[in-house]
Amino acid sequence: MFEILKNNISRYIDLSDEEFQRFSEPFKLETFKKKDVVLKEGEYCLFEGFVVNGCFKVYFLTEDGFEQTLYFAIENWWITDIDSLINNVPSTLNIEALEDSEVLMILKKDKELLYETMPKVEKLFRIMNQQSSVALQRRILSLMNKTADKRYLEFLEKYPTLEQRLTQQQVASYLGISHEFLSKIRKKTILGNR
Template identity: 40%
Template sequence: MSFEEPYNLILNNISRFIELTELEKQKYLSLLTKITVKRREFLMQAGDITKYEYFITKGCLKVYTLDEDGAPHISMFAVEDYWTGDMASFMTKKPTHYFIKATEDSELLGISRLNYELLFQEIPKFEKFYRILYQRSLISYIRRSNHGISLTAEERYKEFKKKYPNVVNRITQKDLAGYIGITPEFMSKIITKVNQK
């Protein structure tokens, strides 16, 4: 059976880790909610309780916190075939500290907490899928934290370009600076330097 493109994308993502029957695929898709977010709109803001785990089928979003001075610290960019949200808020039902804002018109598929629990009851193998997803997320977070300590800003930029070649041309220099952890002016100098090599 063939599915619409957004559904094929999420099913292909899942099939990397678990195998589903046609009936299980249909059941899973029935538990998802389609969500659209326009460019510059918030999907989530600090203080909200995260209602969904999100999978991006189209677009680009940035996930960030604000420091005491109101400066953004971007923890990730989420594009097609990425998962995003705040797992801690989703699981504990406590307010998030994160903002998720669309940098492009975006389309997502979301699974609510209620449907998430229902999914585990009806298709237990999804526990394996989400365990792998969360483990990979944690590994990525630890690696990023270590890079923030051990790599120079230029090295972090090169690493970002290498790891996310499909993202680097879709975001502003200011947002990239917020991710690398430097000022936009310094970011500009690094980009110029790296591109001259």
């Protein structure tokens, strides 16, 4: 279980076996059943979670009460509400398990202690936050500049195995369209590939 975490962070920093042992010590394995809520809007987010297996949706509710998915998190991804975590404000996001899942959770206070005792960890999370910022910027630009058809094709290209794990409603929520409109796009895409 910790091997997947070690492989993930080794893309950013090198830790000796001893350093990784110190790094991984505060992480606790949590299991979630499908539909379990990990974080609810209005709560304070005190954790970051590394998805060992399973799938989560990170979403918010619009003023009209519609669900808008910010992102999905599958194996090797992280879940949190970074605004709530860093600024100690109530969460605007909800995090829900879409499958039975396992997550390695680290509390904010434990992560802060790692920063103080292991400078490499601060570098790790700085790099990861930078990459997350880039991904969110690209997502915003895609939502603002691309048609729904192009966003759907981009989603399929970027996450080729994810659609099979999601309902059509969940994919539509991520794309910012109705599931009826997504049905039309999918039909058009299938016909275009014949």
